[in-house]
Amino acid sequence: MVEALTINSNDIDLNKACIEEERKALLEFRHGLKDPSGRLSSWVGADCCKWTGVDCNNRTGNVVKVDLRDRGFFLLGGEISGSLLDLKHLTYLDLSLNDFQGIPIPNFLGSFERLRYLNLSNAAFGGMIPPHLGNLSQLRYLDLFGGGDYPMRVSNLNWLSGLSSLKYLDLGYVDLSKTTTNWMRAVNMLPFLLELHLSVCELSHFPHYSNPFVNLTSVLVIDLxxxxxxxxxxxxLFNVSTLTDLYLNGGTIKGPIPHVNLRCLCNLVTLDLSHNSIGGEGIEFLSRLSACTNNSLEELNLGGNQVSGQLPDSLGLFKNLKSLDLSYNSFVGPFPNSIQHLTNLESLYLSKNSISGPIPTWIGNLLRMKRLGMSFNLMNGTIPESIGQLRELTELYLDWNSWEGVISEIHFSNLTKLEYFSLHLSPKNQSLRFHVRPEWIPPFSLLYIRISNCYVSPKFPNWLRTQKRLNTIVLKNVGISDTIPEWLWKLDFSWLDISKNQLYGKLPNSLSFSPGAVVVDLSFNRLVGRFPLWFNVIELFLGNNLFSGPIPLNIGELSSLEILDISGNLLNGSIPSSISKLKDLNEIDLSNNHLSGKIPKNWNDLHHLDTIDLSKNKLSGGIPSSMCTISLFNLILGDNNLSGKLSQSLQNCTELHSLDLGNNRFSGEIPKWIGEKMSSLRQLRLRGNMLTGDIPEQLCGLSYLHILDLALNNLSGSIPQCLGNLTALRSVTLLNIESDDNIGGRGSYSGRMELVVKGQYMEFDSILPIVNLIDLSSNNIWGEIPEEITNLPTLGTLNLSQNQLIGKIPERIEAMQGLETLDLSCNRLLGSIPPSMSSLTLLNHLNLSHNLLSGPLPTTNQFSTFNNSSIYEANLGLCGPPLSTNCSTLNDQDHKDEEKDEDEDEWDLSWFFISMGLGFPVGFWVVCGSLALKQSWRQANFRFIDETRDRLYVFTAVNVARLKRKMETDGVHG
Structure with missing residues (x-):
């Protein structure tokens, strides 16, 4: 297409001198440009036809072509001078791939009457596209593809009607949202249009006009x-008989596909309908499309369309197919045999489906295959050695299946062109071994290798040293128990991940990698020595090793660092203040070491920092106020010796998702501003401090909060009823955890938090976002359990133990269907256990001990599995298995106790009135007189009154329970 629109070479003679007026116009044009690289340094001398990017007509000497398209990294910028209008014979203008930093496209470009080719794509123009371009009646080619930081837009497309000769139109990334109802009418006015490119244009209306209105009689390519x-x-769309290439990917297209004659689509060479919602219609569509007798289709992409069912045999009818992408669907069943007939196939992508069974051995017959992707399926069995016959193969992806057996040198015997190899398996299935001889010299030269959770060798693979082009090396959890060879550090890689092995020894103290995005992950090994200073590293993961000593004082010299994780080591000393020099730092994790001293004060300049994890150290002092001058997402300072009140400066951390200050020595009340200012908070852990006062109701306004841990403090007051309004605990959160790491470095701190679940401390990391917990245990909270808390159906753990709660267990507790752990022990709860609790089918940890509960234990569903009597102990009124107390025996004993109590009550009543008559005047003067005389006696008396009140409450509760059981028993016998 482009070749057809370029200027005929017979009309151009670079030896012909140009016209002086046009030479001056070009010099003035150059004067307005910014040319930092000197691309236009040749624009000197009298003959402008010899200047770079300038072509002239060999007969007249007029400039007919200006091509300043950037073909490297030498961008032009500045202003576009109107002097170009003096180039009256200009037919070709290309300023693409430059950087004009958002200046608008000049209106005067619409005045070039002879212009046939205009390309301003990817040149960072911005603003409104001038409708003056509609005056270019001779224009054949118009490319205004945008993108980048400077959006372009149009208010209407009526000006297109003036481009009556146009054959190529690209308005990609131009905002056409204001033309959404009439864009097709404007395009329809271009009778000679061959290619239409309107990708990423914010169009929302796909007109369903009748055929007579659509006038695209010659169009070859449509990209929407x-x-x-x-x-x-x-x-x-299915009646455009000239169509050869159709791109509708990512257009939110949905089924059903119209049941029209697809005969007109038989000329298609490329069809891309990926990332839509075609659904079950996809298989039928494939079958109908395969019926073309002269099928010319070479590229077919239906990836990401929710298509389900078995792959159809009709795939084998696309004889000319070179690329087939059916990834990210829900296809099931075995690898389709019909694919073996696609002998022209070069690319096959079936990843992210549910295809099962082994790879067929005939895969080795597809000799033109270059790219093969079958990751993330349910495939099993051995990997056939016939893959080694694919001499043209450059990319092979076999991740996340259930392979078994051995992959050996034979599998690679003829893969001389292989550049990308990925065998990243699930850590739950490690039945595959990668076995090659130590002296093996591979036939390929890899750029990328990724082997995870697959046994390779106890020795570091020596054959890797032959791979001089390697850019990415991932050998994660492959059983290596060795030192890291020196030659590895001489490879020019950008990503090295050899984590989760048994590597030992020391690292080089200093290294300087080539500038670029260098990621190094050596975590979860047994490496020793001092923390190394490696320059040009972007992401450095050294966690869970045996590094010791202090963090170097000059760590601030690692100026490229964006992520630093040295958690879980033996580092000691203080945190160097030079960390404040790491201006690009996003995440820092120094947790679980032996660091001491105070937290550095200067965090102000770390504007990109979103995660600080200093937990599980020996840090003291307070929280520096500068920590919240940046937009933190995660502030994890738990398990240290920090003290004081919660700093007012924390309320500036308005973007926090996770705040962990647990197991320190903070005092004072929980600030109300946590609920008022931290609206994005997901996890709040303040357990194990010395906090006092009530639980602020403002916490109920945290709509994203799903972990609230305030245990082991001195909190008082009642449980806020509004906790039942926590939005995040009323809906289900889904999490995709099928892969244990990310390609290209981990990034995105997943978070770690230690919580009490099922009666024991457990550390959560990758699944933390779906842990739902409220823990208010070991405080001085009183009052009843609010009925509103049963409005949290997805709450998984509720721990209210070791408080002073009274009343009954809420009757509607069966509504909390997500409960797995319920601990109400060591309170003063009374009444019976609601029978409806047996419907909590996920409940697997229960503790109701040390309360005043009574009545028979439920015996159905989950309660039939609770055989440990200790979870009910110290509830004298409970009976039934697994307790030794028989319910009928308990009722008889209660009846006898009540008769005895009645006799004693009559005698006590008589003595009560006698004692009252004599005791009142004596007691009044003894008590009141002594209290008036001695302050310490007054204080002791008040304490006595409090204790008596508590004993009276327990006495009343027990006897009320007895009376209730007696009434129930009398009712049964009556």
């Missing part, structure tokens, strides 16, 4: 990808 149509495909 990544818009927001949210509709079905219009029928007219």
């Amino acid at each position: 990808s990544y818009n927001n149509f949210n509709t079905t495909l219009p029928g007219w």
